[in-house]
Amino acid sequence: MKKILKGTAILTLWLLIWHVTAVIINDNFLIPTPLETLKALFVLCQTEQFYLAVFKSIFRIVIGFILGVTVGFLGGIAANKFSLFNDITKPAMQVIRAVPVASFIILAFYSFESNEMPIFIAFLMVLPMIWSTTQTALAGIDDKFLELGKVYKLSFWKIFFKIKLPFIMPTLLTSCLTALGFAWKSGIAAEVICRPQLALGTLLNDNKNYFDMPAVFAITVVVALLSIVLEIVLKQVVRRVLNAKN
Amino acid sequence: MLKIKNLSFSFGEKLVINNFSLSIENGEKIWLSGPSGCGKTTLIKLILGLLKANSGEIDLGGMTPSVVFQENRLLPFYTVMQNIELVGGDKQKAKEILLALGIGETENSYPSSLSGGMKRRAAIARALSVDFDLLILDEPFNGIDEKNLELTINCIKEFTQDKTVILITHNPEEARLFGAKKVEINN
Structure with missing residues (x-):
């Protein structure tokens, strides 16, 4: 209470x-009051388009996030296991980390449909984070525990799933939480620039063009709230996974 | 029979084991003795295949090894029983051993909730619960109080009656209680 x-x-x-x-x-063009923003949000909530935009934005970004986590996880494992693979992929990961999101959006503008771009951008943001977390966490496991697997001739899969994975899981899940935030923000940015049909980013851009700043503020509030909700949902999943482990 | 012939091993430039040979009959219990840093732990790592010798041969004679390392190496996210089952330990046998070691109530406990001596005995229980012919014990009684020492030694003796055992300890009294034959290692 x-x-x-x-x-x-x-x-x-x-x-x-x-x-x-x-x-x-x-000057409500620069900064509308909370009440004006609330009114704009109320108007938005009365349109079917708004709900479809919310749903589609979440869908696109979550798909990008899942792809990024999957490829990043597998890549991190491979980079940890094979040093040549690590040497080859390391520069690519460094470039992805260093290049600004806007540059990627512009570079990939003609390669992807506007609907696919937020997925691709969310994927790119998540990929190097999960990749390096997986690789570093695996490298950080004390060899003493892995020696147990060798002495008792445990299979590769058993060593991976029963020893390595539980060791890296807490770090990996925390990294996923951070990555989701990045995926969300960059995905919305990609929507603003590429303007896919039915997207929060497109709504933001359209309302900016109509000089409807209360609506821009209202959508921004929705984007922020959805980011918090997604983080809470993922936190619950993380908590359940970790509790199940213990 | 376990046979070690002309074994040499070095960490970089530092020669740790120099032309060492040893034969251990099946069912024999030996106490590897020697000053700190003489290569006792390195030797058992070589026997277990965790290190590769520079030269020489090790033949386990088809024996399946089990080990109590110098550290407990209990996985923190598993209970004692889960730690035992992970390496292929038999659940029923493990319960018996845990009881014999005086820690029967810890099977569902996580290592973090156990005292140092209890963790040590849990590590011993894990090594004894698997099917093995050769048991390697590297300072197995570290952290076990006097009250439980004899109990632990007797339990290991009971579950290794017809097995080959290599014991490493700095305490001659422990080796005496265990009834192991002394083998000096000094390179």
Whole structure:
């Protein structure tokens, strides 16, 4: 109860700061008040397009995230196991990390359909994070535990699934949480630039073009809230996986 | 019969084992003795195939090894019984051994909740619960209090009656209680 009250008080304080700032600036093109934003959100919520955009944005970015986690995980395992593979792929991972998201979007603009671009960008953001986490976590496992597997002649799969995987799981899942945040933000950015049909990013861009700043603010709030919701959902999954392990 | 012939091993430039030979009859119990750093642990790692010798031969004579390492090496995310089952230990036999070692109640406990001595005995239980012909014990009684020492030694003796055992310990009293024949290793 105390926690809820404290949370509500903090939220109210920030809304108040937002409201006062908007009133002082007194230009809803620059910064609309929370009430104007809420009204815009109410209008958006009455359209079917908005819900479809929310659903499709989540779908695209989650697909990119899952692909990134899968390829990153497998790549990290291979890079840990085969040094030549690591030597070959290392520069590619470094480039992916170093190049800004916007550059990738522009570079891949003509290679992908606008619908596919957010998937590709989310994938690219997640890939090197999960790749390096998997590789580093596997390398960090104490050899002493792996020697057990050798002495008792455990199969490759048993060593991997029963010894290695439980060791790297907490680090990997924490990395997934961070990666999801990156996937979400970069995926929405890709939607803003590529404007796929039915997407939150496209809605943001359209409303910016119509100079409807309360709607832009409202969509931004929705994007932020969805990011928090996705993180909470993944945290629950992580907690369940870790509890099941223990 | 376990046969080690002209075995040599070095870590880089440092020669750790120099032309070492040893034969151990099936069912024999030996105590590998020698000063710290003389290569006792290295020798057992070579026997277990965890290190590769520079020269010489090791023939286990078809024996299946089991080991209590110097460290417990209990996986932290598994219970004692899960640790035992992971390496192929028999559940029923493991229960018997845990009881004999005085830690019967720990089978569903995680290593983090056990005392040092209990962890050590759990590691011993794991090594004894698998099918083996050769048991290698590297400082197995470290951290076990006096009260439980004799109990632990007797339990190992009971479950290794017809097995070959290599014991490493700095404590001659432990070796005496165990009834192992002394083999000096000094390179």
